[in-house]
Amino acid sequence: MSYKKLIKAATDAKRYSYSPYSKFRVGAALLTNSGRIYTGCNIENSSFGLTICAERTALFKAISEGRKNFKALAISTDSKDYISPCGACRQVMMDLVGNIDVVLTKGNREHKILKLYDLLPHAFTPKNLTRN
Numbered sequence: 001m002s003y004k005k006l007i008k009a010a011t012d013a014k015r016y017s018y019s020p021y022s023k024f025r026v027g028a029a030l031l032t033n034s035g036r037i038y039t040g041c042n043i044e045n046s047s048f049g050l051t052i053c054a055e056r057t058a059l060f061k062a063i064s065e066g067r068k069n070f071k072a073l074a075i076s077t078d079s080k081d082y083i084s085p086c087g088a089c090r091q092v093m094m095d096l097v098g099n100i101d102v103v104l105t106k107g108n109r110e111h112k113i114l115k116l117y118d119l120l121p122h123a124f125t126p127k128n129l130t131r132n
């Protein structure tokens, strides 16, 4: 399937990035199974560790509005390279979204699609919390 619209949504979401410290703008767009798109941007803080990434902003917006089933997440930055989600976002997504397509972009034209499970092999998951 084409993720053109999703990539455009991620690119547009970058415009709201609050990144005065890193100057690294990130936009994300999360597609639900029913075709809705939730967007997010990175939001930094003067206490640097409190920064939230674009991916988690989008995901928490969707979860907090009752969405549970997801198909894909696209990420857009201003970098010349493909940028993939940080480790913290991979872990958070692992618990909440299943093995979705992660759409990485480079510039305005190029993209590639990876699977979340390939981005975080041997993951710790909610299943690991069950006691036998």
Ligand code: THU
Residues within 6 Å of the ligand: 019, 022, 024, 026, 041, 042, 043, 044, 051, 052, 053, 054, 055, 083, 084, 085, 086, 089
């Ligand atoms: N950032 C994201 O929003 N997503 C990523 O996948 C990587 C990093 C943000 C966090 C911070 O605001 C800036 O990019 C530089 O690390």
